[in-house]
Amino acid sequence: MNWPEKVTIKEVGPRDGLQNEKVIIPTQRKIDWINQLSDTGLSYIEATSFVHPKWIPQLSDAVEVAKGINRNPDITYAALVPNQRGLESALEADIDEISVFMSSSETHNLKNINKTISDTFPVLKEVIDSAARSRKSVRGYVSTVFGCPYEGEVSIEQVFKVCDQLFEYGINELSLGDTIGVASPRQVALFLEQAVKRYDIDRIALHFHDTRGMALANVLKSLDYGIKTFDSALGGLGGCPYAPGASGNVATDDLIHMLHNMGIHTGIDQGKLIGAASMMQRFLEKPLPSHQMAVYNAQ
Template sequence: MKLPQSVILREVGPRDGLQNEKQFVPTEKKLEWIDLLVESGLSYIEVSSFVRPDWIPQLSDSVDLFTKLNKKDGVTYAALVPNKRGLISAFEADADEINFFVSASETHNLKNKNANIEHSMNEIRSMITECKQHKKTTRAYISTVFGCPYEGNINTVQVIKMANQLVECGVDEISFGDTIGIATPYQVNEFLEDLLKEISVDQIAMHFHDTYGRAMANLYTSLLFGIERFDSSTGGLGGCPYAPGASGNVATEDIVSLLHRLGISTGVDEKKLHHATNYISEAMNLTPVSKLFSVWNGSKESI
């Protein structure tokens, strides 16, 4: 096993990071935060989700947000959509990439999407076809891959079957989510051994939550399998409204710090990323849970 030379980070803070917060962050502050994230060198930002405002009011300004974006060349500004109505809005807003989601747990999928897995997969197939017609790249999240708050353990065979179906209908990338942060390095090792027999490494991203403090260990395990794409959120913001007990995503700055010290390129400037984290934490009046935040604020240089 050999570590990759470079890694691409999918910054999901503006969407996944904010969706579980009680407060609404004003659109102008979101725009400034996104600009700071791009300035730091992040090349992929999941901006928002076109969901019903009464479902996730924190993201109710998605149309306005996309309309006012100061897009930079070389950066992908993505949108998450739950259904055909959201897809139309994403097309109208000219999102660069369209992201879909489905859970490997039937119960979680019903709570998250008000639909069973079969219905969700059929809808995603149809939407991927439409995205191709509009020349949009696509990404799909499979949630609760390593465990569900309602059903417990999840069958890996079921997850890989879903992944194969998504690849067959033309999805560009699949993000495999440890939604409640329950995975262990051993589980990740076993899962990736089986997954990589079926799915190409360049179509795989890993999405870890740090509920039990194991996200970085799980990420390192993934690196050993050559995984080069990871989802992360500035300051460790985030959680799932339909997964009780799920804490934030693994923090972008913690990942960047580890990768750089492993000699792995990310294209991200740590000091500028620190500025972006400080900005959103002050705007929300909260203290980031990332390990590096206290290091940054305790000295002028990160270590």
């Protein structure tokens, strides 16, 4: 077992979690929740998305949220940015890190972005270049790495083609997404066996969804390959509007419980994390789907 001593957790609940909720959380409640998340020991919070409100109405208040939160200087506050117009709003809101996104499968990219993969590249290059000129770090998301809801299995070569281009454009970190939660530890191992030889693993993060209950097992397999950065959403919030049946992200609270009991440090306070999850339960008026919150709610 060659597990890292410390792992970085990137909390994506305020964006990836809330964008799939039918209930639209009022702006001030989003701000209150992010402020509480900022007090848990997290070092990274993806606060919102500057996608056009027509596509993601749940996050139409992105500028207000980003400007309204209490910034902790020890935390990177990130946001999803689809194009140059979105970048202008993100810069106005003084977001710390810009996240660009695309899919490795053609059909999902068309459904999600309304563009082919080849047509998406120049749009993202413009965003990456502009963000760099504004001295903002850039994170790249690649979806459907382990399977597409429309095309099925996606070849590793196709995934690498997209990843190579984003790194060539100058992104700082790449997050590889199991968008529909189809991956198994064996599939993760086969992919990472090649990926760790091709890329600097310190610039790779994994983004697992728990649709089939495999997310923690896939995190564990990723640790075997030296991966030290994972995306998660508190309480298991999330999903993908363009991936039918995809449930939420791996739950931050479940992930922290596993890592801490393995002796792997995260810097995150479990008690404060549960407090933040409890707050969102009240806002949504329903229990969050994570195992830790099921235990908490039963007490």
